[in-house]
Amino acid sequence: MLFLGEAEGFSGKIRLFFAVDRDNRARTAMETSNTLQKLRKFLEGRVGKAIFDYNMIEDGDTILVCVSGGKDSYTLLNILMALQQRAPVKFRLIAMNLDQKQPGFPEHILPDYFKSLGVEYRIVEADTYSIVKEKIPEGKTTCSLCSRLRRGIIYRTAKELGANKIALGHHRDDMVHTLFLNMLFGGKLKAMPPKLVTDDRAHVVIRPLAYCSEKDIARFARGMGFPIIPCNLCGSQENLQRQKIREMMEDWDRRYPGRTEAVFTAMQNIVPSHLADNAAFDFRGLTLDTPVDEGDIAFDTPELPISGTIPLSVETA
Numbered sequence: 001m002l003f004l005g006e007a008e009g010f011s012g013k014i015r016l017f018f019a020v021d022r023d024n025r026a027r028t029a030m031e032t033s034n035t036l037q038k039l040r041k042f043l044e045g046r047v048g049k050a051i052f053d054y055n056m057i058e059d060g061d062t063i064l065v066c067v068s069g070g071k072d073s074y075t076l077l078n079i080l081m082a083l084q085q086r087a088p089v090k091f092r093l094i095a096m097n098l099d100q101k102q103p104g105f106p107e108h109i110l111p112d113y114f115k116s117l118g119v120e121y122r123i124v125e126a127d128t129y130s131i132v133k134e135k136i137p138e139g140k141t142t143c144s145l146c147s148r149l150r151r152g153i154i155y156r157t158a159k160e161l162g163a164n165k166i167a168l169g170h171h172r173d174d175m176v177h178t179l180f181l182n183m184l185f186g187g188k189l190k191a192m193p194p195k196l197v198t199d200d201r202a203h204v205v206i207r208p209l210a211y212c213s214e215k216d217i218a219r220f221a222r223g224m225g226f227p228i229i230p231c232n233l234c235g236s237q238e239n240l241q242r243q244k245i246r247e248m249m250e251d252w253d254r255r256y257p258g259r260t261e262a263v264f265t266a267m268q269n270i271v272p273s274h275l276a277d278n279a280a281f282d283f284r285g286l287t288l289d290t291p292v293d294e295g296d297i298a299f300d301t302p303e304l305p306i307s308g309t310i311p312l313s314v315e316t317a
Contacts, residue, residue, distance in 0.1 A: 036223040040082070043220055046211040047079045054194045056206040057165070059089035063206075064163035066154060067095050069110055069229030071221035072169035076209055078224065080167065081119060094161055095121040098153055100128045109227050122161065126153050158203050166198075170207045173214040173249070176263045180245045189275070191267060213260070 051057050065080060067073040077095055084093060095117075097110045107123075114121035128149040158166050170192055179191035194210040197203075209217065221228070252259040272280040273292045282290075 036220070039216065039220050039223065040079075043075070043212055043216060044079055044082055047208045048083060050194060050208055050211045051083075051206075054206075054210075056195055056208060057087070057089065057091050059091070061089075061091040061165050062161070062163045063091060063093050063165045063167050064154070064158045064161060065093055065095050065167045066169065067097050067110060067114075068169070068231070069097070069227070070169070070231055071218055071226065071228060072171060072209065072214075074224070074226040074228075075212075075217045075220055076167060076169040077117075077119070080208065081117065093119060094163060095119050096154070096157055097121070097123050098128075098150055099123060099125045100150070101125070102129045106229060109229060113227055122157065124153060124157050128153070155198060155200065155203060164203060166203050166205045168205060168207050169209055171209040171212045171214055171217055172264050173260060175207075175210060175267070176260050177242060177245045177249060179263065179267060180248070181242055184245070185241050189277075 057063065063080070065073075065077050067077055077093075080093055084091065095114050099105060099107055111121070111123055126149075131149065154166060158164075175192040175194075179189075182188045182190045192207065194207050196205050198205060249260055271293050274294065275281070276283075278284065286292075
């Protein structure tokens with residue numbers, strides 16, 4: 001009887017524990033939901049500002065939204081669909097995925113996902129995987145050729161569907177990394193623009209996530225539970241130069257938070273007269289009468305906000 005009594009008491013504790021646990025889980029779920037909604041609103045605000053600042057979307061546009069199955073493109077489609085519902089202009093969205101016939105590619109995931117959203121979509125099948133494997137020696141990075149083939153197919157599909165704009169999921173970190181990649185390995189001060197015209201002048205490419213950080217996108221993707229498709233199915237290693245840049249920026253951001261944002265801000269505040277490109281500024285024709293932004297005050301000690309994150313040393317004569 002004593003054993004049964006202890007068992008009954010233990011059972012009562014279990015019931016109480018489950019009741020408390022249910023309350024805690026419900027509270028946690030509610031807090032998680034509120035956090036996710038705040039993050040969604042923040043990302044929608046960032047995307048909306050980028051669209052406005054660069055006039056990315058106009059009335060009557062048909063936009064081909066490229067969805068690879070990664071966190072960035074899922075977020076792009078999700079946010080654009082939300083903004084479409086309350087935008088002051090009317091525009092059409094067509095989600096597109098390119099099935100490149102990589103081994104193990106789960107071809108059912110994206111069609112099922114698009115159907116669940118009720119979005120218009122197009123799945124394009126093209127065996128670029130075999131072409132790349134045939135042309136690129138084993139062990140070499142295939143990303144460059146794969147990207148060129150993919151770009152051509154995307155442009156052709158946009159033309160077939162009557163899309164005048166193509167939306168890609170590159171974010172702020174991608175743009176900053178590309179800047180350093182071109183500077184350090186290509187000798188050019190060039191990055192990913194938020195908006196550009198294709199080489200054939202048939203489409204405008206837009207990057208609505210230009211103001212969004214990869215960290216926020218990753219958090220949103222986890223919260224939304226997107227059915228992520230791995231990006232390494234082809235077996236290729238990521239471009240080693242780009243990986244080095246990524247590691248460099250991650251190290252900077254760990255030691256001095258805010259460096260990626262600062263570099264992106266610099267990309268929006270260019271002073272050609274204080275660089276060295278004769279094509280961007282007429283140094284040969286410079287005279288005392290030439291109007292120049294900032295002049296020699298650019299060499300004065302700048303008044304920087306001291307946040308405590310960057311160690312400063314001040315030298316005095």
